[in-house]
Amino acid sequence: MKETATNVLVVGVGGQGAVMATELTSEVALLAGYDVKKGEVHGMSQRGGVIASHVRFGKNITSPIIEKGEADYILAFEAVEALRAVDCLKPDGTIIINDQKIVPPIAHFLKIDYPDKIKEKLENGKRKVLIFNAFEKAVGLGSELLVNTLLLGVLSKQLKLPEKAWKEVLTIQFAKKMLDKNLKTFEAGRAMKF
Amino acid sequence: MGKAVGDKRKRESEGRVLLSGNEAFARGAYEAGVVLASAYPGTPSSEILLNVAGYKEIIADWAANEKTAFEIGIGAAMAGARTMVSMKQPGVSVALDPLLNWSHTGTPGGFVLVACDDPGQHSSQTEDDTRTYAKLARVPCLDPSDSMEAKEFVGEALDLSEKFDTPVIVKSTTRVSHSKTVVDLYPRREYPIKGFERNPNKYVVVPGRAILRETEVIKRLATLKEYVETSPLNKVEWNSKEVGIITSGIAYYYAKRVIPEASFLKLGISFPLPEKMIKDFASKVKKLVVIEETRPFFEEEMKIMGMHDFIGMDYFRIQGELSPEVVREGLKKAGIGMKQSGPVASAAIDAPPRPPTMCAGCPHRGIFLAFKKINANVFSDIGCYTLAFAPPISALHTAICMGASIGNAVGVAKVGGSDKPIIAAIGDGTFVHSGMTPLYDAVYTQTNITVVILDNRITAMTGGQPAAESGFRANGSPTVTVDLDALVRGIGVKFVKHVDPYDIKGCIEGLKEAIAFEGPAVVLTNRPCVLMPKKIKGTSYVILEDKCTGCGICMTVGCPAVGMSDQAAKKSKKGEKARIIDTVLCTGCSVCAQLCPQDAIQLMEK
Numbered sequence: 001m002k003e004t005a006t007n008v009l010v011v012g013v014g015g016q017g018a019v020m021a022t023e024l025t026s027e028v029a030l031l032a033g034y035d036v037k038k039g040e041v042h043g044m045s046q047r048g049g050v051i052a053s054h055v056r057f058g059k060n061i062t063s064p065i066i067e068k069g070e071a072d073y074i075l076a077f078e079a080v081e082a083l084r085a086v087d088c089l090k091p092d093g094t095i096i097i098n099d100q101k102i103v104p105p106i107a108h109f110l111k112i113d114y115p116d117k118i119k120e121k122l123e124n125g126k127r128k129v130l131i132f133n134a135f136e137k138a139v140g141l142g143s144e145l146l147v148n149t150l151l152l153g154v155l156s157k158q159l160k161l162p163e164k165a166w167k168e169v170l171t172i173q174f175a176k177k178m179l180d181k182n183l184k185t186f187e188a189g190r191a192m193k194f
Numbered sequence: 195m196g197k198a199v200g201d202k203r204k205r206e207s208e209g210r211v212l213l214s215g216n217e218a219f220a221r222g223a224y225e226a227g228v229v230l231a232s233a234y235p236g237t238p239s240s241e242i243l244l245n246v247a248g249y250k251e252i253i254a255d256w257a258a259n260e261k262t263a264f265e266i267g268i269g270a271a272m273a274g275a276r277t278m279v280s281m282k283q284p285g286v287s288v289a290l291d292p293l294l295n296w297s298h299t300g301t302p303g304g305f306v307l308v309a310c311d312d313p314g315q316h317s318s319q320t321e322d323d324t325r326t327y328a329k330l331a332r333v334p335c336l337d338p339s340d341s342m343e344a345k346e347f348v349g350e351a352l353d354l355s356e357k358f359d360t361p362v363i364v365k366s367t368t369r370v371s372h373s374k375t376v377v378d379l380y381p382r383r384e385y386p387i388k389g390f391e392r393n394p395n396k397y398v399v400v401p402g403r404a405i406l407r408e409t410e411v412i413k414r415l416a417t418l419k420e421y422v423e424t425s426p427l428n429k430v431e432w433n434s435k436e437v438g439i440i441t442s443g444i445a446y447y448y449a450k451r452v453i454p455e456a457s458f459l460k461l462g463i464s465f466p467l468p469e470k471m472i473k474d475f476a477s478k479v480k481k482l483v484v485i486e487e488t489r490p491f492f493e494e495e496m497k498i499m500g501m502h503d504f505i506g507m508d509y510f511r512i513q514g515e516l517s518p519e520v521v522r523e524g525l526k527k528a529g530i531g532m533k534q535s536g537p538v539a540s541a542a543i544d545a546p547p548r549p550p551t552m553c554a555g556c557p558h559r560g561i562f563l564a565f566k567k568i569n570a571n572v573f574s575d576i577g578c579y580t581l582a583f584a585p586p587i588s589a590l591h592t593a594i595c596m597g598a599s600i601g602n603a604v605g606v607a608k609v610g611g612s613d614k615p616i617i618a619a620i621g622d623g624t625f626v627h628s629g630m631t632p633l634y635d636a637v638y639t640q641t642n643i644t645v646v647i648l649d650n651r652i653t654a655m656t657g658g659q660p661a662a663e664s665g666f667r668a669n670g671s672p673t674v675t676v677d678l679d680a681l682v683r684g685i686g687v688k689f690v691k692h693v694d695p696y697d698i699k700g701c702i703e704g705l706k707e708a709i710a711f712e713g714p715a716v717v718l719t720n721r722p723c724v725l726m727p728k729k730i731k732g733t734s735y736v737i738l739e740d741k742c743t744g745c746g747i748c749m750t751v752g753c754p755a756v757g758m759s760d761q762a763a764k765k766s767k768k769g770e771k772a773r774i775i776d777t778v779l780c781t782g783c784s785v786c787a788q789l790c791p792q793d794a795i796q797l798m799e800k
């Protein structure tokens with residue numbers, strides 16, 4: 001049986017919520033009737049290390065990991081992590097970046113500069129680069145805790161998964177108190193223009 | 195599973211969900227009627243017991259170490275209860291003695307050991323292969339490829355265990371344990387607990403009896419070899435007979451991804467191997483390929499069977515994880531054509547490294563800075579504190595395996611091999627795991643070492659599992675707290691001192707006293723982990739810009755809250771040299787403030 005897959009790679013710094021983002025994306029894909037596999041390695045990454053979480057959905061999904069050059073979409077919770085992950089992106093893939101800098105502590109010690117011109121570095125041929133400061137926008141929408149949902153809103157607009165399934169999963173995910181705010185934030189993400 | 199039984203279970207399905215392999219092992223224990231689960235934490239296995247503890251039908255606890263976890267499991271199985279024990283692969287080394295003996299005696303209740311390998315060493319000290327232990331112990335080893343199999347294989351293993359009177363291993367890997375795949379849920383089956391029945395001839399391993407058991411183990415292995423030839427867990431999938439692939443675990447899916455047109459012999463049981471089935475498969479395909487992860491185990495077994503004409507490990511990888519890419523490249527190298535070509539990697543872009551660091555406010559930081567100040571030789575151990583080996587802290591000189599620190603320090607001291615003070619630095623979790631016995635050695639021989647127990651009251655490195663120092667159990671219920679002070683005095687230590695690891699001067703003084711003491715001395719730190727079980731957040735410190743000279747000493751504490759931002763650099767007259775504390779991350783531990791020569795780091799005013 002042949003595999004057909006959409007590949008979404010979510011990257012960030014341990015503790016930012018990258019795993020939660022793939023968790024929700026894979027639940028949406030399951031609800032939409034797809035075969036799904038999601039993979040990541042957790043362990044040391046909790047201590048401020050790199051986290052990369054893979055979701056593959058479609059028909060007869062085999063491997064749970066996305067190969068280099070195979071990601072249709074990359075969602076980067078942090079700008080440097082977008083650079084680190086870009087070799088996984090398809091030549092015509094889309095990369096969504098939260099333009100928030102988290103300087104690795106070791107960079108100070110090693111006297112390495114935080115890279116600049118991230119967008120320019122990533123823009124290459126047919127790639128689509130959607131970059132914005134999700135942290136600031138989330139604070140504007142009410143709380144820094146909304147970063148995750150905002151980014152999912154942006155991602156969901158790109159993916160061919162039914163909006164209804166997204167909302168259903170968000171409704172299960174968030175407690176009543178928080179749901180309204182999250183649904184609004186999700187909408188705001190979907191409505192963003194780049 | 196027979197077909198009729200399979201159909202019945204499908205009808206009873208309780209739904210379809212996404213589970214990680216580890217969640218699925220836990221669900222498998224629940225469905226298969228496991229009564230007791232016993233484990234020791236270790237990545238990538240820890241979430242198994244965590245999830246089991248969520249089922250009220252199963253008694254689930256963290257044990258002191260893998261050996262006691264295993265022995266508690268033996269006890270439950272001796273009472274005829276279905277039992278699951280879980281650990282990471284290096285833990286199986288710790289539990290090897292009971293495993294080998296339990297294989298000899300056989301088990302009255304179903305007994306499964308779930309052991310998780312970590313090819314690629316994402317978070318392990320060694321890259322070993324559980325299948326080699328299964329062979330050593332002569333017990334069956336099942337090898338699931340995804341979460342559905344992870345769940346089902348727990349039940350299969352328990353059935354086999356009861357049928358063949360043997361403990362059974364289910365082997366996982368990081369990818370199987372941590373990937374989520376689709377699982378069908380079934381209801382729980384109950385098995386009555388038979389109760390302990392005396393049978394000393396079988397369960398007392400004195401030599402005169404044990405030799406009889408050895409005969410039984412040899413017979414059992416022969417029976418198992420017959421069984422695996424027809425077991426439904428070993429499956430042949432016929433496609434093109436040009437290429438035949440023998441594989442197991444996650445490697446099966448990598449191979450399916452890369453060359454779905456090939457024929458497959460998927461081994462659900464990776465020890466013992468079905469010799470007839472393998473030879474039959476081999477005889478029907480033009481080219482035979484063995485794709486396996488970690489060690490060339492199938493390859494060596496097949497060579498013992500007299501088979502040599504196949505493409506094996508050398509073509510793929512002898513270290514680290516497999517991946518579809520590695521499989522594809524290996525097949526290419528072996529001259530095997532594939533219908534699909536692989537993706538082409540995009541050009542990489544340089545990014546600064548982001549290694550894991552000690553958290554802001556970690557209680558291990560201050561005490562290690564004190565070790566550095568007194569220039570001790572620090573024999574250490576495995577836990578979050580091992581991160582102190584890396585720059586900028588760089589204050590830890592050995593870490594061999596869990597519990598090794600104290601014994602290592604004793605050995606160095608005995609031969610007079612250190613011109614600097616000798617410190618054994620060990621976490622509370624690791625001390626309970628295997629530090630008490632070497633402390634006994636230090637007391638017994640009155641060896642002059644200083645043992646520092648870094649008591650953060652939790653097993654932090656592996657995700658915050660409780661231990662005897664934590665005061666609660668795996669399901670969150672409260673329990674007594676073991677008093678480490680009384681414990682070490684009980685072993686016979688005459689010098690015991692408590693220090694606050696946030697107080698660098700206090701630590702240095704305490705350490706100096708301990709080092710001056712003739713004989714083994716113990717220093718205990720007294721601050722809990724800042725993350726687990728509760729996040730601790732005190733008032734943040736800030737850097738007073740007019741006092742800061744930008745000397746950078748505050749950066750030598752390796753704290754993620756102390757740094758420099760472009761905004762700060764732009765705003766400040768000091769430019770490049772501007773330092774800043776992230777007040778969200780800073781927990782107020784004060785360690786950086788103690789080191790600042792300008793007194794420029796002060797508590798933030800509210």
Ligand SMILES: Cc1ncc(C[n+]2csc(CCOP(=O)(O)OP(=O)(O)O)c2C)c(N)n1
Binds near residue numbers: 234596654
């Ligand atoms: C034999 C073995 N079992 C389990 C592990 C996984 N492991 C790594 S560190 C650790 C314990 C850490 O606890 P502790 O010593 O209290 O240090 P902390 O991380 O809390 O600072 C464990 C269980 C291992 N490395 N080796």
